[in-house]
Amino acid sequence: MGTIGLGSCIALILHDRRRSLAGLAHIMLPESRGSADRPGKFADTAVSVLIEEMEKDGSTRFSLAAIVVGGASMFEFSANALNIGERNIAAVKDRLREEGLRIEHEETGGRVGRSVYYWPEGKGRLIIKRADGTCVEI
């Protein structure tokens, strides 16, 4: 699974190593402000929904670890309004802390866009491609 072209958005991956099961949420905004039709869009709702879905598939919260990627500030000398990235990162991390989930790998902030691919088999394989052409595999 994967998501292309993350700018200020965040890819949140929860991984259950014991079951080789993982889920990915593409988060656009920090707060849902009560809107419930697309929980995956907002940091505050996406975290709980993703946990719920994983639990439905048999995972327990204690076996989950999180990977957080994205939240770049792409625009130079731009109005603050465009820098949602920072707020997204803070919101996702806050929610993960509240849920007591461990962040196993994090690559957030910076200036460049990223594409993220993840394979849950075994210990899980993560590939992050950055817009400046560099690529990491974990």
Added chain:
Amino acid sequence: MELDSIQKDALSEFGNIGAAHAATSLSQMLMSPIEMTVPEVQGVDISELHNYISNEISAMVVFQIQGEVTDGGYIVVSMPRETVIRLTNQMLGTTETDREIDEMDRSAAIEIGNIMISAFLDATAELLGIIMLPSPPALAIDMAHAAFASIVAQMVGDVNDVLIFNTVLTGDAPPIYGSIYMLPNAELMQQLSLMLERLMEPFA
């Protein structure tokens, strides 16, 4: 945001006039002809955005639409890397094309975008009899999808789709290629259809 065919026509005509002026200003800067495609208007669901915007590295100059419309949405000029380098070369009289984007390219891209979008908004605002101004430009040289998703995130707090107006500009000497995208928000769109209806009244 569902649009009926009249609204779609209105928006595409509106954008067409704006883009034509932007193309003319680009053509004057380069002293060479610029072609423009028939514009397309689409309502795009945010989860389908990747089907409309590629993920190639491009230079995007982004403006917020301001003036008598508050936070009217965004206008983006998007150009591939090669085009930016060619445009800088053309304006500075340099020739090297096989190089990285430098500070001068960034500055040139912003300036060209600024001139084009000012022409775009001037022409369309005049048509509507209001004032529309571009915000100071912001530049990103990055994956196009990442930049668009970041812009769209600003607009879709409580809705799940955006309107995208899109036209492609091309020129031969130097060979260049670029697109103008307009992403009006719901209020601006409403204002547009109202004003366009009023414009049409004398003919009804």
